[in-house]
Amino acid sequence: MKFHVLVVDDEELAVEGLRVFPWESYGFELAASSTDSRRALNWCKTHPVDVVLADVRMPGMTGLELAAALRESLPDVLVILFSGHNEFAYAQEALRQQVFRYILKPVDDEELGLALQDAAAFLQDREHRKHWTQQLARDYWFRDRLLDRRVETDTTELADLDPALVDETGYVLCVVTTDRDLASLVHTAEGVVQCTTLQTREWAVLVTAACADRFCVWLERHRLKSGVSAEHGGLAEVRQGFLEARQASDMHFLHPDQCVIRFEEIPESDEAAVARDLIQAGGLAGSIVLQDETDCFRCLHELFDGLKEHAASPEITRRAAFILAVGVQSTLRETASSLTADELSELPNLFALVDEAVSIQELVERFHSAIHRIRSVVTQVRSQERTDAQLLRALTFIDEHYHEPISLDDVAAHLSMHPSRFSVWFKKAKGVNYIDYLTRHRIDRARELLLSPETKVREVAERIGFQDPRYFGQVFKKIVGITPGRYQLQYGRHDPGIDFQHFARTFP
Numbered sequence: 001m002k003f004h005v006l007v008v009d010d011e012e013l014a015v016e017g018l019r020v021f022p023w024e025s026y027g028f029e030l031a032a033s034s035t036d037s038r039r040a041l042n043w044c045k046t047h048p049v050d051v052v053l054a055d056v057r058m059p060g061m062t063g064l065e066l067a068a069a070l071r072e073s074l075p076d077v078l079v080i081l082f083s084g085h086n087e088f089a090y091a092q093e094a095l096r097q098q099v100f101r102y103i104l105k106p107v108d109d110e111e112l113g114l115a116l117q118d119a120a121a122f123l124q125d126r127e128h129r130k131h132w133t134q135q136l137a138r139d140y141w142f143r144d145r146l147l148d149r150r151v152e153t154d155t156t157e158l159a160d161l162d163p164a165l166v167d168e169t170g171y172v173l174c175v176v177t178t179d180r181d182l183a184s185l186v187h188t189a190e191g192v193v194q195c196t197t198l199q200t201r202e203w204a205v206l207v208t209a210a211c212a213d214r215f216c217v218w219l220e221r222h223r224l225k226s227g228v229s230a231e232h233g234g235l236a237e238v239r240q241g242f243l244e245a246r247q248a249s250d251m252h253f254l255h256p257d258q259c260v261i262r263f264e265e266i267p268e269s270d271e272a273a274v275a276r277d278l279i280q281a282g283g284l285a286g287s288i289v290l291q292d293e294t295d296c297f298r299c300l301h302e303l304f305d306g307l308k309e310h311a312a313s314p315e316i317t318r319r320a321a322f323i324l325a326v327g328v329q330s331t332l333r334e335t336a337s338s339l340t341a342d343e344l345s346e347l348p349n350l351f352a353l354v355d356e357a358v359s360i361q362e363l364v365e366r367f368h369s370a371i372h373r374i375r376s377v378v379t380q381v382r383s384q385e386r387t388d389a390q391l392l393r394a395l396t397f398i399d400e401h402y403h404e405p406i407s408l409d410d411v412a413a414h415l416s417m418h419p420s421r422f423s424v425w426f427k428k429a430k431g432v433n434y435i436d437y438l439t440r441h442r443i444d445r446a447r448e449l450l451l452s453p454e455t456k457v458r459e460v461a462e463r464i465g466f467q468d469p470r471y472f473g474q475v476f477k478k479i480v481g482i483t484p485g486r487y488q489l490q491y492g493r494h495d496p497g498i499d500f501q502h503f504a505r506t507f508p
Contacts (some may be wrong), residue, residue, distance in 0.1 A: 001027070001119060002024070002028060002029045002032040003027060003029070003051060003119075003123055004028070004029055004048050004049045004050050004051070005023060005028045005029070005030055005049070005050065005051045005053060005116075006031055006032050006033070006034070006040060006043065006044065006049045006051070006052045006053070006167060006437060007019075007030065007032075007034070007053045007054075008032040008033070008034050008035075008037050008040040008052060008053065008054040008058070008063070008066065009033075009035065009053075009054070009055040009058070010035050010036075010037075010058040010059060011035070011055070012035055014107075015033045015035060015054070016036075016279055017107075018030075018033070018053065018107075021109065022114075025113075025117040026113055026117055026120060027116075027120040028050075028051070028120070031047065031048070031049055031348045032047070035152070035430045036060065037054065037058050037060060037061040037062070037063070037065070037066045038060055038061050039343065040052070040054070040066065041061070041066060041070065041073075042068055042072055044070065044073070044077065045073065047079055047239060049074075050076075050077065050078065050119075050123055051077070051078045051079075051080060051100075051116075051119050051123075051130070052066070052067075052070060052078070052079050052080070052081075052195035053080045053081075053082065054066050054067070054074070054079065054081055055081070055082060055083065055105075056082070056083035057083065057084075062366055063079075063081050063083070064097060067079040067081065067097040067098075067099050068097050068242075072099060076126075076347055077494065078100040078119050078122065078123070079097070079099045079100055080097060080100055080101040080102075080103065080115055080119065081099050081101070081102050081103070082102075082103040082104065082105055082107050083102070083103075083104060083105060084104070084105040085148070085469040087477065089167065089189075089434075092471065093134075095222070098343075100115075100118075100122070101115040101118070101119070107393075111280070118292070119221060120204070121331075122253060124239060135391055137213050138194060138196075139194075139196045139197075140274055141166055142194055142196045142204065142206070142238070143196055143198060143204075144197070145238055145239055146173075146198065146204050146238065146239060146247060147152040147198070147243040148239060153218065155412070157209075169229045169293060170208070170209030170210075170232065170233050170246075171206055171208060171209060171231070171232055171234070171235070171238070171241065172206065172207050172209055172215075172228055172230070172231055172232070172241065172246055173204060173205070173206055173207075173228075173229040173238060173241030173242050173244070173245075173250070174203065174204070174205040174206075174215070174226050174227065174228050175198075175203070175204055175205075175226065175227045175234070175242070175246050175249040176203045176204075176205055176208060176224050176226045176249075177201050177202055177203075177224075177225045177226070177249060177252070178201060178203065178225065179201055179223075182195060182203045182205070182224075182429050183195050183197070183203075183288060185222070186205060187220075187455060189207075189211075189218040190211045190214050190215065190218075190289055191207045191208040191212070191214065191215055192205060192206070192211075192215070193206040193212020194206040195208065204245070206238070209231045209487070212228070212231070214349075216228060216262075219259065219260050219308050220259050220260055222260060223254050223305065224259065224260075225249070225259060226238075226244060226249065226259070226260045227242075227244075227245045227246060227248030227249025227250070227252075227260075227261050227262075228248060228260060228261070228262045229241035229242070229244035229245040229248070229249065229253065229263050230262075230264055231246055231264050231313070243317070244263040245263065247263065247266065248261045248262060248263045248265075248266060249261065250313070250314045250315075251266055252358075252359070253314035253317065253318075253358065253359055253360060254308055254314060254360050255355075256358070256359035256360075256361060256362075258291050263423070266311075267311040268311065269310065269311040269312060269313060269316075269373065270277060270310040270311060271444065272430060273306070273310040274307065274310050274311075274312045274426075277303060277306050277307050277310060277317070277320060278319065278320055278323065280303055280306070281303055281320040281324045282327060283322050283326075284299050284300070284303060284324060284327070286455070289386070295399065296371065296375070297368060297371075298387060300364065300371070301364065303320065303324070304320075304321075304360055304363070304364050305361075306315070306499040308337075308360060312407070314360075317360060318354055321354045321357075321363055321367065322351070322354050324350075324367070325350035325351050325353070325354055328350060328371065329350065333469070335427075344413050345375075347373065347374055347377060348374065350370055353367065353370055355415060356398050375418075378482070387425075390415055390425075391426075391429050391430070392417060394411055394414070394415055394426065397411055397414045397457045398437070398438060398441060402438060402441050402442055402464065402465060403442075403463055403464055403465045403472055406433045406438070406464060408422065408423060408435070411434065422434075439479070440479065442464040442465055443464075443475065443476055443479045443480065445463075445464050446460050446464050446484065447464060447471075447480065447487070448494055450484055450487050450488040450491070451491060452492065453488065453492045455488075457472075457473070457484045457485055457488065457506070460484065461473075461484075472484070473485075501502075
């Protein structure tokens with residue numbers, strides 16, 4: 001970028017000398033020269049100029065007066081003054097007029113070159129800051145209107161920023177989702193008027209309608225997930241275009257493999273069929289945990305395939321998934337009521353799953369996995385509940401008939417189980433086989449009875465199901481460590497303050 005410089009000096013010889021100065025080497029172009037400061041001032045008002053080099057002492061209007069006039073009418077123009085008078089008063093006035101540099105004559109090329117380098121750096125920095133300030137203001141203007149933070153659609157203030165934006169040319173609005181810095185990438189595309197970031201990973205790009213098709217090709221080439229609005233005339237409709245583009249972008253939930261989706265391509269939803277799908281979701285919720293696993297997942301896929309076929313929106317699809325999640329959670333609480341709060345918290349969170357899924361395929365896959373896990377837990381819980389219920393029946397039967405000659409077959413028949421299966425099941429449930437459990441149960445009862453001094457050992461043996469008192473004594477000693485008689489002598493003395501049954505239960 002070259003900057004324009006104007007040389008003003010009433011001495012023609014000095015002007016001629018500066019005409020041959022290597023301006024290009026410092027990023028400048030000599031736009032004009034003049035020996036009349038007033039004429040030079042008028043020229044500046046009608047021509048682009050960045051730097052004015054002027055002599056301090058000139059007839060009519062001095063260099064200092066020219067600097068003051070430029071500061072008032074063209075404050076962006078930098079002024080470099082040179083003078084043959086090394087007087088402090090001149091330098092002081094130059095500072096007051098905010099002159100960029102003050103150089104003494106004769107002008108040294110090296111000193112002038114350094115001054116021009118500083119001027120070029122200053123101008124470049126100012127242009128850079130101006131560009132980004134303008135870009136920031138444009139970003140705010142667009143963001144406010146796209147997000148409906150300002151209701152007025154007047155584009156006057158935008159015209160102050162960039163008049164080229166405000167015309168009747170047609171536009172399309174694109175919503176692009178990407179982790180890349182789109183602002184630094186989009187300059188390679190045609191027709192881009194504005195590129196504004198809205199939130200993390202979401203950008204809004206305004207493109208002229210004439211370049212819309214080529215821009216879509218550019219988006220495809222760069223694999224940028226995008227939604228594109230219909231064509232709109234002028235910036236007054238930019239909010240409507242944004243809503244269309246975002247609606248198109250949301251359709252990637254249903255079509256994750258499609259890169260660019262246009263608003264006009266969105267099929268019209270079959271509302272009646274979608275309503276039936278939502279009802280189906282509510283009905284499916286209760287049975288999906290309980291029915292056959294193959295049927296469960298078939299119904300799950302049929303539901304979401306139906307929603308997609310009937311052109312349900314992503315919002316409706318998520319709503320169906322949410323209804324399903326509510327039903328599954330409710331069924332889980334009813335069918336697995338024995339689960340603790342901690343156990344429930346370890347199960348998949350279906351509601352978070354619905355929120356986090358970025359496509360319908362991911363939603364179905366994660367639902368599939370989560371429900372498989374939930375079904376597994378429910379199956380285990382229900383199996384354990386059945387086991388607990390059967391075990392309670394078995395133990396109750398044993399407790400009621402332990403004094404009788406009950407066999408393993410008797411208890412198995414009571415539970416309607418095959419004896420072999422019952423034997424394996426009982427040992428797994430209680431950790432001991434049936435005979436050992438029955439024997440221990442009888443001995444525990446005997447210990448309670450022996451705490452009463454009046455009860456005979458033979459009588460105790462008969463009451464707990466032992467027909468042979470001697471065999472009873474052998475079994476008792478093997479389990480308790482002493483004979484029944486000694487046990488009764490040591491622990492069976494009557495003491496009104498002793499709870500005999502409690503004592504027997506706590507005795508090892």
